[in-house]
Amino acid sequence: MTTAPPAPPRPLRVTALAGGVGGARFLRGLLTALDETGTGRPAAELTVISNTADDITLHGLRVCPDLDSVMYTLGGGIDEQRGWGRSEETSGVADELAAYGQRPTWFTLGDKDIATHLVRTRLLREGLPLSEVTARLLQRWRPPFRTPVRLLPMTDDVVETHVDLARVDPAAHHGEAGGRRVHFQEWWVRLHAKVPAERIEPVGADAARPGPGVLEAVAGADVVLLPPSNPVVSIGTILRVPGVREALRATAAPVVGVSPVIGGAPVRGMADACLAAIGVPTTARAVAALYADLLDGWLVADQDAFDGGPALRVLPRPLLMSDTAATAALAAAAIDLLLELRAAGARRDGDRASA
Amino acid sequence: MTTAPPAPPRPLRVTALAGGVGGARFLRGLLTALDETGTGRPAAELTVISNTADDITLHGLRVCPDLDSVMYTLGGGIDEQRGWGRSEETSGVADELAAYGQRPTWFTLGDKDIATHLVRTRLLREGLPLSEVTARLLQRWRPPFRTPVRLLPMTDDVVETHVDLARVDPAAHHGEAGGRRVHFQEWWVRLHAKVPAERIEPVGADAARPGPGVLEAVAGADVVLLPPSNPVVSIGTILRVPGVREALRATAAPVVGVSPVIGGAPVRGMADACLAAIGVPTTARAVAALYADLLDGWLVADQDAFDGGPALRVLPRPLLMSDTAATAALAAAAIDLLLELRAAGARRDGDRASA
Numbered sequence: 001m002t003t004a005p006p007a008p009p010r011p012l013r014v015t016a017l018a019g020g021v022g023g024a025r026f027l028r029g030l031l032t033a034l035d036e037t038g039t040g041r042p043a044a045e046l047t048v049i050s051n052t053a054d055d056i057t058l059h060g061l062r063v064c065p066d067l068d069s070v071m072y073t074l075g076g077g078i079d080e081q082r083g084w085g086r087s088e089e090t091s092g093v094a095d096e097l098a099a100y101g102q103r104p105t106w107f108t109l110g111d112k113d114i115a116t117h118l119v120r121t122r123l124l125r126e127g128l129p130l131s132e133v134t135a136r137l138l139q140r141w142r143p144p145f146r147t148p149v150r151l152l153p154m155t156d157d158v159v160e161t162h163v164d165l166a167r168v169d170p171a172a173h174h175g176e177a178g179g180r181r182v183h184f185q186e187w188w189v190r191l192h193a194k195v196p197a198e199r200i201e202p203v204g205a206d207a208a209r210p211g212p213g214v215l216e217a218v219a220g221a222d223v224v225l226l227p228p229s230n231p232v233v234s235i236g237t238i239l240r241v242p243g244v245r246e247a248l249r250a251t252a253a254p255v256v257g258v259s260p261v262i263g264g265a266p267v268r269g270m271a272d273a274c275l276a277a278i279g280v281p282t283t284a285r286a287v288a289a290l291y292a293d294l295l296d297g298w299l300v301a302d303q304d305a306f307d308g309g310p311a312l313r314v315l316p317r318p319l320l321m322s323d324t325a326a327t328a329a330l331a332a333a334a335i336d337l338l339l340e341l342r343a344a345g346a347r348r349d350g351d352r353a354s355a
Numbered sequence: 356m357t358t359a360p361p362a363p364p365r366p367l368r369v370t371a372l373a374g375g376v377g378g379a380r381f382l383r384g385l386l387t388a389l390d391e392t393g394t395g396r397p398a399a400e401l402t403v404i405s406n407t408a409d410d411i412t413l414h415g416l417r418v419c420p421d422l423d424s425v426m427y428t429l430g431g432g433i434d435e436q437r438g439w440g441r442s443e444e445t446s447g448v449a450d451e452l453a454a455y456g457q458r459p460t461w462f463t464l465g466d467k468d469i470a471t472h473l474v475r476t477r478l479l480r481e482g483l484p485l486s487e488v489t490a491r492l493l494q495r496w497r498p499p500f501r502t503p504v505r506l507l508p509m510t511d512d513v514v515e516t517h518v519d520l521a522r523v524d525p526a527a528h529h530g531e532a533g534g535r536r537v538h539f540q541e542w543w544v545r546l547h548a549k550v551p552a553e554r555i556e557p558v559g560a561d562a563a564r565p566g567p568g569v570l571e572a573v574a575g576a577d578v579v580l581l582p583p584s585n586p587v588v589s590i591g592t593i594l595r596v597p598g599v600r601e602a603l604r605a606t607a608a609p610v611v612g613v614s615p616v617i618g619g620a621p622v623r624g625m626a627d628a629c630l631a632a633i634g635v636p637t638t639a640r641a642v643a644a645l646y647a648d649l650l651d652g653w654l655v656a657d658q659d660a661f662d663g664g665p666a667l668r669v670l671p672r673p674l675l676m677s678d679t680a681a682t683a684a685l686a687a688a689a690i691d692l693l694l695e696l697r698a699a700g701a702r703r704d705g706d707r708a709s710a
Contacts, residue, residue, distance in 0.1 A: 092466025
C-alpha cells in the first residue's frame with residue numbers, strides 16, 4: 001500500500017497594482033524578495049494589474065508605456081539608467097521619422113522598443129484583446145524568477161488620460177500658452193508637468209470593463225500590494241475602472257501600500273503636479289487618505305510616520321529604491337506586514353474607514 | 356510699347372515605366388542625361404509610373420519595394436552596394452522582431468526603411484491613396500535634379516503578385532517542397548526564384564484602376580521609355596492594369612525600351628525565371644516581342660542585334676549600367692533615339708506590329 005505524497009501548499013497569491021517605472025522597480029524587488037529561500041515566507045505567485053491609461057498611439061503604433069516598463073524591467077531588458085525603454089537602444093527609425101517631418105518628436109521611440117509596438121499593433125489590429133497581446137509579448141521576456149508572474153492590463157478597452165492645461169505665460173514655458181487639452185504623455189514628457197494641470201481625466205475609464213482576470217485577481221488574492229506608483233495617473237486610474245475599487249474593498253486579502261511621497265516630495269517623477277491638480281497635498285498621509293477605504297497597511301519614510309488609527313498600520317521604513325537589494329528589503333517589509341495582517345485576520349468588516 | 360518675352364519652350368514630357376533596382380538605376384542615369392547642358396536636347400520633365408505588384412504587408416507595415424527603390428535611388432538614400440534599401444542601415448527593429456519570434460525573417464527591413472513604411476502605413480490607414488502617400492514621401496527626398504520628377508504608382512488599388520511553385524525535391528531546396536502558392540517576395544527573396552514557378556499572377560491587376568495621372572502621363576507624353584526592368588513582374592504587371600497597354604498603343608509618343616537581357620541572361624536579377632514561367636525564351640528579341648504592339652525602338656547588346664523590320668528600330672548599345680556615367684550614356688542613347696523617332700513622325704498608324 002502506498003500513500004499519495006502530501007499536496008504541496010498552495011502558493012501565496014500576491015496581487016499588485018502598478019504604474020510604470022517606480023512600480024516596475026518595486027515589482028522586481030518584490031520578486032527578488034519572494035524568490036528568497038529560508039525566509040519562512042511561503043512560495044508565491046504574482047499577478048500584476050497594470051495601468052494602461054498612459055497608452056498612446058504614435059506614428060500608428062500602439063504604445064503602452066506602463067505595461068512595457070513592467071515587462072522590460074522584470075524581463076531584464078530595461079534601460080537601467082533611464083528606468084524606461086530598452087537597454088542598448090538605437091534611434092534609426094525615430095531619426096528618420098523626424099527627417100520625414102513626422103510629429104511628435106518629443107516621445108522617444110527606440111528601435112528595439114518599436115519592435116514591441118509593431119507586434120502589439122499588428123495583433124490588436126488582428127482583433128486580439130490587449131490582455132492576450134500582453135501575454136504573448138511576455139513570452140519573449142520570461143521573467144527569470146522562481147515566482148510565476150502574470151501581467152494583466154487593467155482593461156482591454158481604450159482609456160487615455162487627458163490633461164487640461166492652465167493658461168500660462170508662453171515666455172516662461174518654451175512657447176506653450178496652455179489653455180488646451182493634451183494627452184497625458186504630452187504634459188508629462190514634453191512639458192515635464194511644468195504647466196499646471198487644471199484637470200486630469202482618464203477618458204474612457206468610467207465605461208471601461210476590467211480586463212480578464214483583474215477582478216478575480218483581487219477577489220482571490222491572499223495579499224494585495226500597492227507599489228509606490230503615481231496615486232493619480234497610475235493607481236488612481238486603475239481604481240477608476242468600474243468594479244476594481246469595489247473589489248479591493250471587498251477582498252478578504254489585506255491591502256498594503258508603499259508611499260510614493262517622502263517628506264513632501266515624490267520619490268520619483270512628478271506626482272506632486274498630479275496631486276496638485278486634484279487638490280491633494282503631497283504628503284504620505286494625504287496619499288494614504290486617497291486609499292482610506294481599502295488600505296490596511298502603509299509604508300512611509302521615517303519622517304512621514306503618523307498615527308493611522310485602528311484601521312491603518314503605518315510602518316516607517318527606508319523607501320528609497322536605490323538598488324535591487326534596497327528595493328527587495330522594502331518589498332519584503334511590505335510582504336511581511338501583509339502576512340502579519342493576514343495571520344491576525346486584520347481585515348474584518350468595519351475595520352477600515354469608509355470612503 | 357513693350358513686347359512680352361517669348362514663352363519658354365515647353366519641357367519635353369518624358370514618361371517611363373519602372374520596376375525596382377534596375378529601373379531605378381536607369382532612371383537616375385536618365386535624369387543625369389536629361390540634366391546635361393549643351394547636348395542640344397530640350398529641357399525635360401519626367402513622370403515615372405511604378406510597379407506596385409511586389410508590394411507586401413509585413414509586420415503590419417505596407418512595404419512598396421519598387422516605389423522605394425526609385426525614391427531612395429533618385430533621392431540619394433539608396434544602399435549602392437545592394438541596390439535596394441537605405442544606406443548606412445541598421446537592424447535594431449528586425450533583430451528584436453526575430454527575438455519575438457515574428458515571421459517572416461527572410462525579408463530585410465532596416466530601421467530607416469521601416470520609418471518609410473510607418474509613415475506610409477499610417478497615411479494609408481488614414482484613408483489617403485497610395486499616389487498621395489507616395490507624393491508626400493517624395494517630399495522628404497527631393498531628387499536633386501534640374502529635371503522635375505513625378506513618381507506615380509501604377510494603381511492605388513492593391514495588386515500583389517503571387518507565384519504557384521512547382522513541386523520540387525525538398526532536399527535540393529532547403530526544405531521547400533513547392534506545390535503551393537506564395538507571395539512573389541517569398542519566391543524572389545526567400546527562394547531566390549530557384550523553385551520553378553508554374554504560374555505568376557498579379558492578383559488584383561485585372562480589376563485595378565490606373566492611378567491618378569497614369570493614363571494622362573502616357574497619352575500626354577512626348578516620349579515613353581521602358582527601362583531594363585523585369586518584363587514579367589515589373590513592366591508586364593504595369594501593362595496588365597486595364598487601360599495602360601491601350602494607352603501605350605494609342606499615344607502619339609514613340610516608345611523605346613532597353614533590353615533587360617544580354618546574350619541569354621538577365622542583366623540583373625532573375626528575370627529568366629520569370630520568363631520561363633510564361634514560356635518565353637530569355638532573349639532580347641523575345642522580350643521585345645512581348646512589347647511588339649507598342650514598341651518603336653529597342654536598345655540591345657551588340658551580340659543581341661536583330662532586324663526589327665520597319666516597325667522596330669533595334670539599336671545596339673552597351674547595356675551594362677556599371678556606373679552612373681555608363682547608365683547616363685545608355686539613357687542618352689535611348690532619349691536620342693526617341694527624339695529621332697519623334698522628329699521623323701515614326702509613330703504612324705500601322706507602323707507597329709499588332710499584338
